Amino acid sequence: MPIPELKLIERIRRMAGILAPAPGKPVVVRGIGDDCAVLRLGAGSDTLVTTDLSIEGVHFRRDWYPAGFIGRQCLTRGLSDVAAMGGEPVAFFLSLALPPKTSQTWVDAFFRGMLAHALEFNVALSGGDISTSTSGVVADIMVIGRVPAGKAVLRSGAKPGDGLYVTGMLGVAAARVAALRAGKKVEVASAQPTPRVRVGRRLIGVASAMIDTSDGLSTDLKHLCDESGVGAIVYAPALPAPAGLDFALHGGEDYELLFTAPARKKVPSKIAGVPISRIGEITRGFARKDKPIWLADPRGRMHRLKPQGWQHFSG
Amino acid sequence: MPIPELKLIERIRRMAGILAPAPGKPVVVRGIGDDCAVLRLGAGSDTLVTTDLSIEGVHFRRDWYPAGFIGRQCLTRGLSDVAAMGGEPVAFFLSLALPPKTSQTWVDAFFRGMLAHALEFNVALSGGDISTSTSGVVADIMVIGRVPAGKAVLRSGAKPGDGLYVTGMLGVAAARVAALRAGKKVEVASAQPTPRVRVGRRLIGVASAMIDTSDGLSTDLKHLCDESGVGAIVYAPALPAPAGLDFALHGGEDYELLFTAPARKKVPSKIAGVPISRIGEITRGFARKDKPIWLADPRGRMHRLKPQGWQHFSG
Structure with missing residues (x-):
């Protein structure tokens, strides 16, 4: 892979650490560097947030997998991150960029795979963004979870x-x-x-x-x-x-x-x-x-x- | 634009509505169709979530804007969605796909623009994902905000x-x-x-x-x-x-x-x-x-x- 991902993440982490607001807003219990971020937004429970990019040609090939498999897998990646903190997933968001020629059949099957998986884990598609892609399919999944306050497994x-x-x-x-x-x-x-x-x-x-x-x-x-x-x-x-x-x-x-x-x-x-x-x-x-x-x-x-x-x- | 975005969003909304878990988990106060989703994750305040895709060649051109401008603008889009609900932004996440040949100088300037903007609004970069892109730069920003319970302006x-x-x-x-x-x-x-x-x-x-x-x-x-x-x-x-x-x-x-x-x-x-x-x-x-x-x-x-x-x- 031409981009040294780990090095870049370390670099971002340092930049974010230098520039991030330190005091006054103690809602970010755990930021960059775990399966999920942990936010303390209310009493009783902590909020987990994770994002996972799935890019055609990098993470999957459309000729290898059926559309429903790919849709399901995009969501699996986020649900698994919440699982790895001991959390319960509660909602998810999808940012989806599609090449202009993507067929409606493919898109529908992609969503059916994803939404059936969401139903299985009782997690609602609650928003996201849609765009044209200049190359392949790009899907960024964000899953929100919750865990009893202070109990996230880091x-x-x-x-x-x-x-x-x-x-x-x-x-x-x-x-x-x-x-x-x-x-x-x-x-x-x-x-x-x-x-x-x-x-x-x-x-x-x-x-x-x-x-x-x-x-x-x-x-x-x-x-x-x-x-x-x-x-x-x-x-x-x-x-x-x-x-x-x-x-x-x-x-x-x-x-x-x-x-x-x-x-x-x-x-x-x-x-x-x-x-x-x-x-x-x-x-x-x-x-x-x-x-x-x-x-x-x-x-x-x-x-x-x-x-x-x-x-x-x-x- | 070749993809009828509004039509697709309506379609997804219907599919999500049909398949989404209705009862038993009343945390999604407002799902698809507003500037942000509204989640009730704890007592006292509601959580706002918004995602915004920024794709090179669709939303911006690298030859038109300096990297710092683009980085800042990606975050502006999410902060503005939280503002449109009456909310206070508290954390943000970035999923970033970069072409293999992207220069370190460009990436650093992109982050400087973004993180200075984050500092201005006292919001911490708390996680995200990094990948290679098969075409241009793709940045998906997610901003988490909060608002007093029940007060989000829809x-x-x-x-x-x-x-x-x-x-x-x-x-x-x-x-x-x-x-x-x-x-x-x-x-x-x-x-x-x-x-x-x-x-x-x-x-x-x-x-x-x-x-x-x-x-x-x-x-x-x-x-x-x-x-x-x-x-x-x-x-x-x-x-x-x-x-x-x-x-x-x-x-x-x-x-x-x-x-x-x-x-x-x-x-x-x-x-x-x-x-x-x-x-x-x-x-x-x-x-x-x-x-x-x-x-x-x-x-x-x-x-x-x-x-x-x-x-x-x-x-």
Whole structure:
């Protein structure tokens, strides 16, 4: 990818930090750098906000997926971010730019996929914006959620000694993309991921830190460790990896929840029907600046696990 | 414009209405169809949400405006929507897609313009998303605001007999675009519009309905009248039209506030330093389906005023 996204986000974060209004308006409990922003707008509950861009030719291809699949997936990305904070999604917004020649059939199917998914999670399409696009379809989804005040599960709460857990299976979506890229015929609809909203809500009071696996385990675990200032060990044999280790480690778009919990917390092996795997643990690392993430292979040998998260399709 | 945007929005609204979860979650006080959505997420105050897409080649041209101007304008559009509900903006989010070759200088200047504007209105950049674009720059801004519970000024509150008012001057931005289109050299920065946030907040309890003039008076007045189920008369000589009547009637991007107020309310001629003009009145119209908008010319003759709002630059 020609644009170093992480570097740009860091840069924006610094600029925003320098220029942002510090005191007097303490509504932004958590700004840039988590799955959602956390705003305190009223008493009793905190408000979660997340935005996710889906761009044709970068995040999806119209010749790979039916319109309804794409519409649903755009919303999944936002719902999953709310799930990763332990929140309940309540409303969503869509900014949509369409090429002039987009057929009404495609647009209707896109919305049907999206709105059926919204109904499933009891979240209303509450606004947005519409425009012409000068190239492909661009959909920016914003999901608003809520969580009891002060209870949002951040990325930054992991402590050395915490267990590391993941919901469901890893690498399934990336294996599908690899098959599509190789020109194979794939039945895409059956394997579409489900955002783990119910699991996320049940993890309030259990999880010390949480993130969703949208970019792939190795990348998302790095985010969580960076925000928490910790290292980690992942046990390769413990990974729920039906499509193999590589896809499980680096494949994105599974929208599972990756979370940590203190050793004293009992984490069930299944929550809301979704299997939970203990895949590793959080470590202190060697020094302030050296918090490595290790992968223990089946023979017990340790390898550095570098973030190699799934690159969104980029032409 | 090849895509009939209004028709598409109506279509989405219907689909969302059919599929949206009706009972059990009364947090969406006002969904699609106003300047902002209104959510009731906590006690005491309501939450406003607005999203605005800005697309290179549709909404702006990089060769017409400096990067800082564009960055500022993207945010203005959202702040103005919050102002049009009487709200206080509290946080904003940016989804930004950049062509691979965008220079760091351009991006930095874009952010400086945007973040200085944010500082001016005490609103923090709290998150967003970053992606590669396959064509031009795409910026989707989301602004979160708040307003005392139940006090948001909707588009739907205008009553026959109400006065019709507008803040500031109309047609200035469109006159500038016309000059740029004609190849003239224009000093753009000096005339950049300011969202009327302070005026909007002062109009709570005064205005019965409100909208911002982002698409042009004739189009935005039509929106307001449609939502309120009323007609209107606009007095041409009363329009604050420094660039002429045509630009004032149909020119967009002024980001002034167009509002109505009951005859018994005293509307000051200036609020927070911004002049307020009484430009017409709200009428009952002839029948349920016939709520015409009239323009009274300087000789007192009446003409039908059709929505001819400024078409965003479309290639």
